[in-house]
Amino acid sequence: MNELLSQIDWDAMIISIQETLFMTFFSLLVAVILGFGLGIILYVTKDDGLFPNKIINRILDFIVNLLRAVPFIILIFILLPVTTFLVGTMLGAKAALPALIISSAPFYARMCMIALSEVDKGTIEASKAMGASNMQIITKVLIPEAKPALISSMTVMGISLVGYTAVAGCIGAGGLGNLAYMYGFARQNMTVMYTATFFVLIIVFVIQGIGDYIVKRIDKR
Amino acid sequence: MIELRHITKIFHTNKGDIEACRDVNLTIRDGEIFGVIGYSGAGKSTLVRIINQLEKQTSGEVIIDDENISKLSADQLRQKRTKIGMIFQHFNLLWSRTVQKNIELPLEIAGVSKEQRQQKAKELIELVGLQGRENAYPSELSGGQKQRVGIARALANDPTILLCDEATSALDPDTTEQILELLMKINKQLGITIVMITHQMEVVQKICHRIAVMSEGQVVEEASVKNIFEHPIHDITKRFVRDLSSKVDDSQHNETLKKIYPNGILLRLTFDEDISRQPIVSKVMKQSDLDISIVSGNLTNTIDSSFGVLIVNVLGGHQKEYDEIIKVFEDYQVIVEVI
Numbered sequence: 001m002n003e004l005l006s007q008i009d010w011d012a013m014i015i016s017i018q019e020t021l022f023m024t025f026f027s028l029l030v031a032v033i034l035g036f037g038l039g040i041i042l043y044v045t046k047d048d049g050l051f052p053n054k055i056i057n058r059i060l061d062f063i064v065n066l067l068r069a070v071p072f073i074i075l076i077f078i079l080l081p082v083t084t085f086l087v088g089t090m091l092g093a094k095a096a097l098p099a100l101i102i103s104s105a106p107f108y109a110r111m112c113m114i115a116l117s118e119v120d121k122g123t124i125e126a127s128k129a130m131g132a133s134n135m136q137i138i139t140k141v142l143i144p145e146a147k148p149a150l151i152s153s154m155t156v157m158g159i160s161l162v163g164y165t166a167v168a169g170c171i172g173a174g175g176l177g178n179l180a181y182m183y184g185f186a187r188q189n190m191t192v193m194y195t196a197t198f199f200v201l202i203i204v205f206v207i208q209g210i211g212d213y214i215v216k217r218i219d220k221r
Numbered sequence: 222m223i224e225l226r227h228i229t230k231i232f233h234t235n236k237g238d239i240e241a242c243r244d245v246n247l248t249i250r251d252g253e254i255f256g257v258i259g260y261s262g263a264g265k266s267t268l269v270r271i272i273n274q275l276e277k278q279t280s281g282e283v284i285i286d287d288e289n290i291s292k293l294s295a296d297q298l299r300q301k302r303t304k305i306g307m308i309f310q311h312f313n314l315l316w317s318r319t320v321q322k323n324i325e326l327p328l329e330i331a332g333v334s335k336e337q338r339q340q341k342a343k344e345l346i347e348l349v350g351l352q353g354r355e356n357a358y359p360s361e362l363s364g365g366q367k368q369r370v371g372i373a374r375a376l377a378n379d380p381t382i383l384l385c386d387e388a389t390s391a392l393d394p395d396t397t398e399q400i401l402e403l404l405m406k407i408n409k410q411l412g413i414t415i416v417m418i419t420h421q422m423e424v425v426q427k428i429c430h431r432i433a434v435m436s437e438g439q440v441v442e443e444a445s446v447k448n449i450f451e452h453p454i455h456d457i458t459k460r461f462v463r464d465l466s467s468k469v470d471d472s473q474h475n476e477t478l479k480k481i482y483p484n485g486i487l488l489r490l491t492f493d494e495d496i497s498r499q500p501i502v503s504k505v506m507k508q509s510d511l512d513i514s515i516v517s518g519n520l521t522n523t524i525d526s527s528f529g530v531l532i533v534n535v536l537g538g539h540q541k542e543y544d545e546i547i548k549v550f551e552d553y554q555v556i557v558e559v560i
Contacts, residue, residue: 120313122309122311122312122313123313123314123315125275125309125313126307126309126313126314126374127326127330128275128302129273129275129302129305129306129307129384130302130303130307130326130327130330130374130378131298131299131300131301131302131303131327131330131331131378132299132330133299133330136330140326140329140330141315144315144317144318145315145316145317147317218317220316220317220358220359220360221316221360
């Protein structure tokens with residue numbers, strides 16, 4: 001066992017874990033903010049929405065679908081010039097952020113739209129009957145009522161982001177994926193590969209656990 | 222006073238136009254409980270939503286207290302809506318808020334300060350009888366309690382009008398009764414005008430002062446409850462009145478019968494399927510010297526059987542003879558009940 005573990009460069013492992021966490025949570029944060037805004041706009045501009053606007057709705061809908069349709073690994077390559085311009089390099093954890101954010105924000109926007117659409121139409125009607133303005137309906141009714149779905153979408157997205165960071169890692173973005181590929185697979189060091197996978201799993205379980213806990217706490221249905 | 226003048230509402234759908242309301246004219250007086258009854262699809266839900274402009278009429282005018290609300294700006298309309306409460310069949314409470322916070326919602330919307338909101342919510346909780354449940358979430362309440370929250374919420378901004386859209390349709394008969402009593406209490410205490418939309422005749426019969434009967438988007442009859450029950454004119458109205466009479470609660474019905482037939486004894490004879498086709502009454506009449514007069518009778522068909530109930534008035538004898546005739550009926554396996 002000790003012999004096996006001694007094959008691992010722990011400093012590199014710890015740096016990789018940090019990189020994976022950084023990539024996952026930073027892009028999660030930005031994607032949630034962007035996606036949430038986009039999702040609300042998509043929802044309210046629907047034909048039967050609070051601010052119906054066909055043009056905005058169709059354009060955003062198209063962009064969201066388009067970005068979600070491009071496979072992540074191809075998106076990384078397409079974005080290379082943008083990444084180099086923004087981050088100054090195409091290697092390392094930071095370089096993975098634009099692709100991670102651009103692929104996950106539309107995904108969260110779609111999830112938000114679904115979450116908001118599932119809010120009982122009756123409560124919206126009731127708040128209109130109380131004299132609520134559209135902004136009041138969004139802030140006092142729609143968002144609070146959709147909160148558990150919004151949080152569990154975040155969990156789902158957080159987990160898929162961990163997966164994406166590993167993909168990005170394989171082409172030079174650092175993190176556990178990079179470690180597993182470069183040191184584990186390429187150099188045939190199975191111990192490193194399995195250990196890296198083990199930490200990826202831990203991160204996934206923790207994200208799932210936190211998400212489930214919060215949803216359980218706030219869901220009073 | 223609510224005046225609806227020549228209200229027509231047309232919904233444009235893929236399958237063609239649907240005329241939900243056709244030239245509806247109604248005047249609802251201050252402080253009355255006004256019922257609008259009709260089968261589903263009659264246009265009554267659309268009509269009630271036109272009163273607070275959740276639906277805009279295609280043509281016609283809505284005038285509330287001499288103010289033409291179809292002409293209000295969006296802001297003025299929101300202001301006006303705070304004075305028109307509404308309750309719903311499925312309550313439409315926010316599950317994410319407690320009872321207290323649900324009741325505070327319309328006050329938050331109207332921009333009332335926190336202390337005033339809490340004070341008002343407390344009063345309303347007492348009014349609707351939900352003390353002790355302030356911090357419960359809707360999912361922890363029964364249907365009747367949810368509707369109480371709905372009523373309290375609708376009353377939060379001291380409205381002058383309360384619209385009830387099938388408010389008791391999702392409740393069991395006992396709970397319906399309690400909610401109706403609460404509505405009557407509110408009507409008396411606060412002098413609020415109540416507009417009740419329902420398909421349940423027993424609801425309008427119990428609490429409404431006046432009724433409009435709707436069918437296919439039109440008001441086919443409008444009158445006081447007494448007139449509707451005594452002289453229904455339109456076929457739809459007759460159907461509603463008839464539906465109700467078959468649902469009348471037994472004990473009340475028995476009392477009425479006893480008043481109408483004070484002489485002799487009244488018997489409720491139940492014939493189950495095995496004997497319902499035999500000429501039992503005629504046989505009993507031949508065996509007895511007593512007079513039998515038939516009061517009412519009906520045959521009820523269930524999925525797989527049928528049974529008949531006959532109410533007869535037996536006259537012209539004494540207790541001993543009455544006991545005998547009961548015995549004779551029982552010999553024919555009729556279930557006899559003395560009313």
